[in-house]
Each structure stands twice: as structure tokens, then as C-alpha cells.
Amino acid sequence: xxxxxxxxxxxxxxxxxxxxxxxxxxxxxxxxxxxxxxxxxxxxxxxxxxxxxxxxxxxxxxxxxxxxxxxxxxxxxxxxxxxxxxxxxxxxxxxxxxxxxxxxxxxxxxxxxxxxxxxxxxxxxxxxxxxxxxxxxx
Numbered sequence: 846x847x848x849x850x851x852x853x854x855x856x857x858x859x860x861x862x863x864x865x866x867x868x869x870x871x872x873x874x875x876x877x878x879x880x881x882x883x884x885x886x887x888x889x890x891x892x893x894x895x896x897x898x899x900x901x902x903x904x905x906x907x908x909x910x911x912x913x914x915x916x917x918x919x920x921x922x923x924x925x926x927x928x929x930x931x932x933x934x935x936x937x938x939x940x941x942x943x944x945x946x947x948x949x950x951x952x953x954x955x956x957x958x959x960x961x962x963x964x965x966x967x968x969x970x971x972x973x974x975x976x977x978x979x980x981x982x983x
């Protein structure tokens with residue numbers, strides 16, 4: 846990929862900015878993280894979104910084996926809404942090849958819809974991809 850700015854946010858996530866495309870690629874470096882680690886990482890990522898005019902976030906979670914469900918709720922309901930104010934509405938995600946992890950994500954999404962009926966996943970362009978290249982191109 847051309848013109849990459851590499852930025853290390855926190856120990857759990859490495860970030861790369863493709864400034865010419867307005868893309869931020871975040872790669873998880875751990876098998877799991879607690880809620881505070883997740884929030885700290887995404888506070889830093891949010892700062893990059895604001896500073897660099899990011900329009901697409903690619904989140905590579907393939908290293909994860911578990912996730913903190915309350916953090917997932919915070920990410921969708923609060924963080925995404927805040928980032929939408931800065932123009933970030935396109936999300937590409939790479940999930941682990943783990944059926945239980947994927948099922949947990951689906952359960953978490955359903956719980957968000959029940960607990961936060963005003964939140965609409967359809968307000969965002971969210972797609973699941975199999976590679977970074979696919980995520981950049983879609």
C-alpha cells in the first residue's frame with residue numbers, strides 16, 4: 846500500500862493511516878483486552894480520526910479470541926456516534942476465523958439493539974472482510 850503513516854496508539858492496537866484515502870487501519874495485537882484497554886485505545890483512535898479527517902476505519906480483530914461485551918456496546922452506542930460528527934461512517938472489520946467469536950459478536954449486536962433502540966446499525970456502512978486489501982478496496 847502506498848503512503849502509509851504508522852502510528853502506535855497503545856500496546857494492544859497498532860494503527861496505520863493511509864492519508865491519501867482517509868483510511869485508518871487498526872490491528873489488534875492481543876488475544877483479548879479488558880474494557881479500559883479497549884476504551885483507552887479507541888480514545889486515541891478517535892483523536893486520529895479528528896486530526897486526520899478519517900472517513901473509513903478498518904479494524905482487524907483476527908488476533909482476538911475474546912472481547913469485552915460492555916466495551917462493544919460503548920464503541921457502537923457512544924464512540925461511533927461521536928465519530929460520525931467528524932465524518933466517520935464507514936467501517937470494515939476483519940474477524941477471527943472462530944464461529945463462537947462471531948456468534949458472540951451477533952449476540953452482542955442484538956443486545957445493543959434491545960438496550961439502545963435509538964441506535965441504528967444501518968446508519969453506518971459496516972462490512973466484514975477477509976483481508977486488509979479487500980477492506981481498503983470496498
